[in-house]
Amino acid sequence: MFEQRVISANPMQGSLAAGVATLDRISKVTVSLAFLPLKRPISDAKVLTGRQKPLTEVAFLFAEIESEGGLHGLGVSYSKRAGGPGLYAHAKEIAGNLIGEDPSDIARLWTKLVWAGASVGRSGLATQAMAAFDIALWDMKAKRAGLPLAKLIGAHKDSVRCYNTSGGFLSSPIEEVLENCQASMGSGIGGIKIKVGQPDPMEDLRRVEAVRGLLGDFPLMVDANQQWDRPTAFRIGRILEQFNLVWIEEPLDAYDAEGHAKLAAMLDTPVASGEMLSSAGEHLELIRLDAVDFIQPDAPRVGGITQFLKIMTMAEQKHMKLAPHFFMELHVHLAAAYPHDSWVEHFDWLEPLFNERLDIADGRMAVPARPGIGISLSDQARAWTVATEAIAG
The missing domain is CATH 3.30.390.10 (Enolase-like, N-terminal domain)
Structure with missing residues (x-):
């Protein structure tokens, strides 16, 4: 009601x-x-x-x-x-x-x-x-x-690399995931992320192998959503090295900063995490321990833009890369204001909420020219x- x-x-x-x-x-x-x-x-x-x-x-x-x-x-x-x-x-x-x-x-x-x-x-x-x-x-x-929000903060770039997540969930059979990958690449997306972390890690490897076979050298990420323990993450992480991934996301519990640090030091493949943390202080622990190569704060989860900017400043000192989680309509501005390499996550889920659309071409999402964040409720x-x-x- x-x-x-x-x-x-x-x-x-x-x-x-x-x-x-x-x-x-x-x-x-x-x-x-x-x-x-x-x-x-x-x-x-x-x-x-x-x-x-x-x-x-x-x-x-x-x-x-x-x-x-x-x-x-x-x-x-x-x-x-x-x-x-x-x-x-x-x-x-x-x-x-x-x-x-x-x-x-x-x-x-x-x-x-x-x-x-x-x-x-x-x-x-x-x-x-x-x-x-x-x-x-x-x-x-x-x-x-x-001004657009990115320009108010101080943009380092007018567009940001973007990847698609919404087509790679485990609820989709691999045939559908492959179709979604092809559609995403055709739309101008610059990278593909698929979900892993199933009870049978060998099934994960089969899915990654199938997607890599389709994509060739196209950027590919995987996301385990915190479902591996340390031994599994160390073992599977080594096996995944062969697929030349942009990153392995949330291989461990989000609050296991020490485990992430050990894994990041062991692997050539970059490690990404941070989306489930809900304060700047919690991100500080990941940054302090060099626990990730890509930091993934979510502005709505950490308390807004004010706290997100603090995380960006801390991460910049460690020369970490940035890949904010979800809400691309906001995060394209924040990622554009980051001096080091950054990605944003493309979800088409949120599009019905807003009257405006974001422009994507050649693997990048453009910062909109509209003042503010550039969105209005539909x-x-x-x-x-x-x-x-x-x-x-």
Whole structure:
């Protein structure tokens, strides 16, 4: 049942006192919860090993922030399987803290929001809910400047290498995966990632061999979704060396930084991880130990763009490569602002949510020229919305 409410907040409660540099104030914040249904259930190794059920939908938290000056910012967070209603509930509780604030003070507002919900921590669901607000504020700031987000941050490139994931799930038989690979290459995609991590590693090897045979020298990645223990990862990683992979993703538990470091030191094939971590501090451990060659932060999971930029700075010092997880509409901007080699992940799942499309050609995704992130919610996104609440001053 669709729920819609409008509540009032004290516009100046806890707000920064006005100064000559305060040019605008936040006047309204709207949070919404929507569920995007997938065309069919999909499975990765977490399903085949019995840890999770097939994925049938993705929950999205939208934050829309309006200012007295007439600007509008859109932010997005998400959760797969459980968690969507929790994100929405936390966002509703803390949203009022933004009313009356200068929307340009993004770092200070991140701190204000994290302390408003500090009792439930500074990572996980709390920061994922905050991410929608943080992303909306950055969207607004770039729109104020009349610049694409990448240009506001400072772009190192105007396009980023991109690879496709959505055609390589384990729920698809190998014949379908091969068809999907051909279609992706024909669309201008620059790389293919397929899922591995099945209970029988030999079945994984057969799938990788079949895909490599089709692709030739075309860039190929594999993703084990945390399903190998250390001995299996070490053994299979050595066997996979022959396939000249761009990387092996999440070969171990996401929090096993020491194991990743040992594997990365042992293999010629690069190791990638980080998508399941939900704070900048958790990424610091991977970076400190040289545990990965490709760091894979997810802006909605780590608390938004403000925290993502901290991860980028830390990773840059180690000359790591960057491959953000999911949400290509945002991550193409962030990857373009990274000085070292970077990739973005192409998922066509999210396209119904937004009115705009991204341009892909010659293996690269172009940074859109539109101000801000360059996306707006579609009528379909509104139709999938099950609850919304507006907080106004």
